[in-house]
Amino acid sequence: MKKQAAIVLGSILLLMSACSSQPNSTAPETASPGPSESDSVAPEKKIDLKVGRYSLPTWGYPEGDDFANNIWYRHYADKFGLNVTHEWTSLQSEYNEKLNIVIASGSIPDILMEISTNQLETLVEADMAADLTDVFNEHASDLTKEILYGDGGLGMNSATFDGKLMALPYMTSVIYEPSLLWVRQDWLDNLNLPVPQTIDDVMAVAKAFKEQDPDKNGKNDTGGLAFSNWLFDGITSLTGFFNGYHAYPQTWLKGDDGKITYGSIQPEMKNAIAKLREMYKAGLLDPEFGMKDTPKVVEEVTGGKYGITYGRNWNVYMYGAGLEGQPEMIWTPLVAPSADGKDVFANVGTTVVSYYVVNKNYEHPEILIQLLNEYNEMAYGPKRNDPEVKKFFAFEDGQTIVEQGHLSLVRTLTTDEATLKSLEYVIEAIEKRDPSKLDEALTETGKYEPSVAYLDGKGTGYMEYHQVKGFQTTIEHYGTDRLIPQAYSGTTDTMRDKMGILGDYEREMFTKLIMGAEPIDAFDTFVAEWKKQGGEQILNEINAVAKSN
């Protein structure tokens, strides 16, 4: 897998150097010499494309544009003669529910965007999705293939049913996902404490933050370690804590024997839970954490109640609102401290975020592939730094830069290796205050200017800068080789029926165990019950599938 990724990276770099030697004045509106050019239909022939998609209330548009009339759609019309109409739209929070109903009613738009594994499987089972095998082979550009196969084919495999490609995966880089330890540096400094390096340090810092008035306001209004009742959320999470014990909750793990097993039922979990019990007893956890969901805990962290919490690189975005009241707030991201001094690995999700599916009855399934080619070409291709192309991803609205890359119908992220390399360029550029190498990066280049502005004490780049710090920690300590991805990403029959119940049972038991409402040995009962109530069956099904692949 690593080897393949290296090849991909190599070829992307090759592409990049090839581009920089070219005069790059041709705007994408005029025929661009990309791999997709030969595919493009003459604009005279209009093709209708009906889609259902979501929007967020915070999306911005340039003057005169709106959701249904944006720069991307106009470009599609020019280049492919494509007439995009929104068969339906919804806000992001309702998208999944609306999609379920639309799918169940049996009539879907021409292209379904960003659908879940379950929805994909339903569509395939109901014979509503188009077979993309041939059109993909015929139309996919090299760049598209490189990105989609960038994870060694796991993502494409998950979109393949009986040897037929039924969907295109929306790839992501899992290196965004390790759960880091975030500590308030200003509080550490106030108390003259070093950054925590072991789990015992974490406990000591939590204790100091709780008891020694780290914000120096003379009030006993701070708490210990913050996390939400989801336990293993993206932010305000416990995932990093468990990783410190080499436990990987809610992850399908490949065992030493090659068989897939479930992270939450491994014996390492028990050790981590035992430590949390100790912390709970010492008053270092919120006595009512079981009642507080992520937004609630985020609010408390933002309000200055907590200074130590685990979360992904982007968690400071959520705490930013508190800056106004506590301008001295500085966070330091750290690798999740280890319980025994051994290296810490991070469990991460799958490389696929969601899928794109074409309606079986749509006459132009190749459109989906062409649109993805086009996106990749513009986002990651040689001309990505052309101002004409950059317009598609962001525009200036007065002082602020507003993103609009999400308006593209089809998107994907780059591979881990490419993301990693890009992050290194960005970090280096910020360190040296030299944006010249930024052009080589494929993604995250937007972090440069705000971060530099923040470091210079002007501008609002607080959050961007902190995220870059998070990137740095991730790269230094996890890279791509200390990640444990999900060993299985599909849905089996029993999983569909039982996983919701099992997940809730798990959360209930872990909560009770941490709070001491059950003896620690009840963990073993949990493991047995989990298996009995369908977990064993699910593992058998997963292993059967894994074997057949």
Added chain:
Amino acid sequence: MKTSSDTARMPVLARLRMRFKRELPYHLFLIPGIILAILFCYIPMIGIVMAFQKFTVFKGWFDAPWVGLANFKYVISMPRFGQVMFNTVYISVLKIIFSLLVPIIVALLLNEMRSRKMKRVLQTAMYLPHFLSWIILGGIILDILSLEGVVNSIISAFGGQPIGFLSSNTLFPGVLITTEVWKSFGFNTIIYMAALTSINPDLYEAAEIDGASRWRQIWHVTLPGIRPTIILLATLSLGNVLNAGFEQVFILLNPLVMDSGDILDTLVYRLAFNQAQYSVATAVGLFKSIVSGVLIAVSYYLAYKLADYRIF
């Protein structure tokens, strides 16, 4: 009586025709309602077949694989199903009782108020919580009842120990019932207030002349006057005996009170976790419908037999 000697002598057919002619306007009045009911209720009811199918995607109502009672068995086979059913009925019955009693009492008390202005202001205030969804109220309730919340501050001020209202299995159902009643009583009070206005003031005058005290007036005039409304609302709310309030419970439920707070709807939600399991949801819905239907029919019959009152 209606059967006057004239109509009695008429031939049956003519009598029927006359009755039809007399009743025809009534039928005509009902046409819009009937059309709406057929379009938006009866035709979609075909979907109930999903309860007996393994439905994923619509291909025709009778083309999904038939599974008999498998969907029902699946729900019943869930661990703790018995406890969940108990919680559902326990919470909803208490909610029904208090949601009936509290508005009556408040309506009577409001009715005792002389100041019409005050009455209006209070009534407006009381129906405010009705407008806030559980998503908003849930957050506020969590704040108020938390260990550091207002209620516990008051308890501590009086020297008591802070109480974990939302983490105690003994207190949690009480929290659900209290907050539900608090949210809805103002609105039901309005219905009773409207019913109170229809009581003939002559009756009070007569009672006053007889020297009946205010309590006796309430007992002998007011309550009988609004009895039909009470019976009606009681009967209709019986239909909710398996609806313990999904949104509210879902928002306040947490792992520590699963034993006392998990209800049928939250269980189904977890079964259909992130997943469009319409068959299971329909099966549970059908089960709930049948239970409600039976309860409503029985109470309709009882009200008719015992109180000689046709509810609807």
Added chain:
Amino acid sequence: MNYRMDGKKIFTIFNYLFLIVLGLICIAPLLNTLAISLSSASAVAMGDVLFFPSNFSLDAYTFIATRSEFLTALNVSVMRVIVGSILQMLVTFISAYPLSRENRDFRMRTVYVWFFMFTILFSGGIVPLYMQVKTLGMLDSMMALVLPTSLAVFNIVLMINFFRILPRELDESFRIDGAGHWTLLWRLYFPLSLPAFATILLLAMVGHWNSWFDGMLFMNQTENYPIATYLRSIIVSFDFSNVRSEDAALLASISPRTTKSAQIILATLPILCVYPFLQRYFVTGLVLGSVKG
């Protein structure tokens, strides 16, 4: 006698006190929301705000003023309440009239009543309803919001019971004058049942204002969302487990609780104003007045 008067006084004082406290408890959440909407975001995050604004700021409201979606949604809701309530009241009124007759006057009555009751007991669920509305070509139109809701059986049943309280003699006297059913309905039933009518109208309006699910289900374009649907999508918490790094920045700009609270306040105010207005009709003794007159 003296003793009784004292008891009455004590009762009155306690009654006032009790009801005022009850009223305050009911205002509390909205007051809290209002206070949050008028505070600065950081003060809210610090947990400083309970019932009084801290760091008074109108930022949240000025922010909303710049968002056209909010006003569009408000507009859809107002339209929906007007059209929907009128339709629903009309159907409720003309359906309740025949159903409030005695069985001997209208033999099919019981059949019809159960025909309607059946619809509140049994339902096929959301998918068949969605498909039916789609078949009727009403997706994305105001029709989908106002037609299915115009048959409100619960309200019809309430209305039947209010009609039945009206004195039968009035009915008969009108009939003797040779008045038709329409005359009877509009000249006698409508004015006499005004308090009930106002109550049910309030139920109808509030129902339309608050209903969010059908907006999400039937409206194909977010521009057509009524305010309740729009509001819910703003308030509902995000599934943080699914947030991608690239979207985090977008989410960060949504989160201020002040903005959410301001939208709740703005979306609740219009319907709150309806109640005092309708309350004028909840006047005691109306029935008696017309009987005497």
